[in-house]
Amino acid sequence: MNSTKKVSMKDIAKELNISITTVSFVINGKSEQKGISLATSNKVRELIKKRGFNPNSAARMLRTGKSKTIGLIVEDIGNYFFGNIAKIIEVEANKNGYNVFYSSTENNDNTAVELINKMRNSSVDGYIITATQGIKDEILKLKKENIPFVLIDRLIPDVETNYVILDNYSGSYDLTTHLLDNGYSNIGFISIVSEMSMMTEREKGFSNALIDAQNNKLHSKTLKVGFSDSHQEMIASIQSFVLENPELDAIFFATNYLGVIGIEALQKCHLNIPSDIAIVSFDDNDLFRLLTPSITVAAQPIDEIATASINLLLKIINKELRPSHTTGEVIKPVIIVRNSSPKKSNTKSNRLAKSSHAVSIVD
């Protein structure tokens, strides 16, 4: 029933009365190097276009052992950050002749391990991986077998690999300092329970900024919700945390989605941002600039992270790096000050006033 039979190199060669070898050389850009005449090259190129010929990648893969495919393993492709990372990686990969297989781990160890193995025997040439907490062994295996990969967004403790990550510490430090500079002194830090480097670094950045301020009027309080808690559970935890700590005048949300959930929680508490409580969030979101008020964030330069990771991987695949060496890139986040964290007025906190049934002071 298929009227259009797939055209192969053989067909091209036969129609032009030349050998398959010549066709192959032209296709692979070796016509110069192999001394194919320009006339022949052009004839081949024309016919290829005319017939819509495309080399069969299975055959090529079988022959060369290379698939020209890279595997991208992210936490959640539906998420703003990872979705855009994926898009840029794909464009960059395509430019270099690579396709991209992607998959989401949903931060589940088993899924992550399965994905790595499944991709392995579709022979990907390399991986870009957002690690989950428990895949250390799998990563070690890749390393031992010299399979090219780069870790993004987060590291595995005590494992030396190629990686591209954000400078979580300094982003968090700077965001906290911004809050302190604007006069906030009772800051709630809301994060998730996690041993991953990204989260521990953010926490460290936060506390060190407080310590370095050397001001004993400064106080903070921390809440950590479970990663697998439901949306609703997280909202509830945040609500009670905020309500039970009326002295808080600002909150630092340690991730983008905690920020989103947190805003929802504050709305439910009928707390006004920023007059009742200021907020900042780590990691920007498409709409944070449009919220009322717009949200101050430490933004990840998605472009930079994506480009750096695919380029690094490509270098490893092409053996432009000494395999014994490991290279890491640390990208600086950008603090975007918006309206959720203005300079604090010197009057008494509205929230404490409200909670003691006093009339709130407007200045």
Place this chain on the structure above:
Amino acid sequence: MNSTKKVSMKDIAKELNISITTVSFVINGKSEQKGISLATSNKVRELIKKRGFNPNSAARMLRTGKSKTIGLIVEDIGNYFFGNIAKIIEVEANKNGYNVFYSSTENNDNTAVELINKMRNSSVDGYIITATQGIKDEILKLKKENIPFVLIDRLIPDVETNYVILDNYSGSYDLTTHLLDNGYSNIGFISIVSEMSMMTEREKGFSNALIDAQNNKLHSKTLKVGFSDSHQEMIASIQSFVLENPELDAIFFATNYLGVIGIEALQKCHLNIPSDIAIVSFDDNDLFRLLTPSITVAAQPIDEIATASINLLLKIINKELRPSHTTGEVIKPVIIVRNSSPKKSNTKSNRLAKSSHAVSIVD
């Protein structure tokens, strides 16, 4: 340097002193059917496990022409809607033993055609495609060659295919009716220049709702921005449109991203939503519920769309559907009424009042 040489079927056969054929039969679960003795089968299975043998998928693909891979072509994987569509499709595909290649067209015809061809010669077994306007020929080609594919989100005019789309007409009709029911009578319709069915259907739904209302006090005005206009250009167009038509008391944004951009434009005009102007948007966004005010939308049931499309494709690939027949599924959108389009008060429009320098009436 790779101590671990890849083991092949040949190695297994040689070590066991049997033929490759037998090994292949065992691997593919045909030992019964082909009458391989249980003893032999077991020996083979054991050795496979012991040697960690994995069939080379390139060879298998070359031989069988099947890749157990499906190609997913979306408009923009970084977008909330498509990112989540992709995620669900992937999970569903994996359940059925398929991998997913994905790519973004950025709504560019050339990119779309290239992607289809590139995937074609990585021998995907089928496609799920978000069409761009000018790929009719390519789609016709797929159809003629009996290559399994399903169109999602939008159709190609005059081409009969398998598809899963949203009921854009009724979503738009209902959303408009909601506006009319709440007393709005001068509605701006902001869309993009496009011949795609999804957009024309939305426009038709909008106008028909107005017509069906049979109220000659109803007016509307339409703005269409160019798809490839920059973010900034779109904002500017929307701003002048709104400013030049002060009689508008509500705006219908025909897509999610127009809604986002539109909100930004209205903020820049210092117009208050909904007191100055009400808005509704087609297609929900992660944060629309958190904006002030939250935005009324016609939401696409992402889960349903994704599941329906992958299941349909799988059926086609497995030839469970008569190839001569074409099946389409139309998913109903859900109107989510939020705060951007409340019942309109009967007083004169605030905007007209403002623009004539009168004192605005508060009730």
Place this chain on the structure above:
DNA sequence: CTGAAAGCGCTTACAG
């Protein structure tokens, strides 16, 4: 019950 052999569509060392 099992095997020898063809062939999928490429790439590349070798020969001229």
Place this chain on the structure above:
DNA sequence: CTGAAAGCGCTTACAG
């Protein structure tokens, strides 16, 4: 400047 031929690792029709 160009070609004939081997071989990548499988699957499967055919033969016994």
